[in-house]
Amino acid sequence: GAVVSQHPSRVICKSGTSVKIECRSLDFQATTMFWYRQFPKQSLMLMATSNEGSKATYEQGVEKDKFLINHASLTLSTLTVTSAHPEDSSFYICSARGRETEAFFGQGTRLTVV
Amino acid sequence: GQNIDQPTEMTATEGAIVQINCTYQTSGFNGLFWYQQHAGEAPTFLSYNVLDGLEEKGRFSSFLSRSKGYSYLLLKELQMKDSASYLCAPMDSNYQLIWGAGTKLIIKP
Numbered sequence A: 001g002a003v004v005s006q007h008p009s010r011v012i013c014k015s016g017t018s019v020k021i022e023c024r025s026l027d028f029q030a031t032t033m034f035w036y037r038q039f040p041k042q043s044l045m046l047m048a049t050s051n052e053g054s055k056a057t058y059e060q061g062v063e064k065d066k067f068l069i070n071h072a073s074l075t076l077s078t079l080t081v082t083s084a085h086p087e088d089s090s091f092y093i094c095s096a097r098g099r100e101t102e103a104f105f106g107q108g109t110r111l112t113v114v
Numbered sequence B: 001g002q003n004i005d006q007p008t009e010m011t012a013t014e015g016a017i018v019q020i021n022c023t024y025q026t027s028g029f030n031g032l033f034w035y036q037q038h039a040g041e042a043p044t045f046l047s048y049n050v051l052d053g054l055e056e057k058g059r060f061s062s063f064l065s066r067s068k069g070y071s072y073l074l075l076k077e078l079q080m081k082d083s084a085s086y087l088c089a090p091m092d093s094n095y096q097l098i099w100g101a102g103t104k105l106i107i108k109p
Helices: none
Strands: A004-007 A010-013 A019-025 A032-038 A045-051 A067-073 A076-081 A090-097 A103-105 A109-113 B003-005 B009-013 B018-025 B032-037 B044-049 B053-057 B060-065 B070-075 B084-090 B103-108
Touching (some): A004 A090, A019 A109, A045 A067, B003 B084, B009 B018, B018 B084, B018 B103, B044 B053, B044 B060, B044 B070
Parallel strands (some): A010 A109
Antiparallel strands (some): A004 A019, A032 A090, A067 A076, A090 A109, B053 B060, B060 B070, B084 B103
C-alpha cells in the first residue's frame, strides 16, 4: 500500500513553545490530507481537512490560529501547534488521500507539553 | 446525525473466531473501512467495502449491508498479535471518514 511518513514520532516541548509536525506522502500525490488527534482510549477526532494549495477547513471547536495547517505541495502537509500548553498533549495523526478513496495514515506523533 | 455503534470490548481465545459488529448512520455513504489500531500506534488499513456482501482477505473478512447500515469484521484463527482496537469507519457523502471509539479486542491464550 501507499506510504505516508509522519515526523517526528515523539516530541516533548516546553509550555509556550511551538511544535511543527510533518506529514509526507512518499509514493503518491496527496490531494487531500487530514489531521486527527486522539486522546487515550478515545476515537480519532478530525481536526481539519486540507486540500493542496488552499486553506484548511477546520472542524468546529478547533482553533485555527492555534493549530496552523499548511498544505503547500501534493506531498507535504504540516501541522504547527503554536504556544503549546499541557492540555495540547495528545497523539496527532495525519492521513493522506490521492485519487483513490482510501486514505493512508502516518505513524502518528506523540506530543507531550511540559 | 452521524453515528457509529460498536461493542466497546470483546474477549476471545487464541485460535478461535470472533465477529465484531458495527452499525452506522451517515449523511450519504461512500463505503466503509475497517482499521486496526494497536495501543500507541496509528490505525492500519484492513478492509474497504462499498458493495453489499463479504470481502475475504486472508484471516480477515468484512461484510456490508447498506440497507441495514450494518457491517462486521470476522477474524479467524486468532493470534495474540490480533489484540488491538478495531475501528469501523464509514465514509459519508463528503468522503469524510466517520469514526467511532472502536472495539478493543482482547485475545487470551
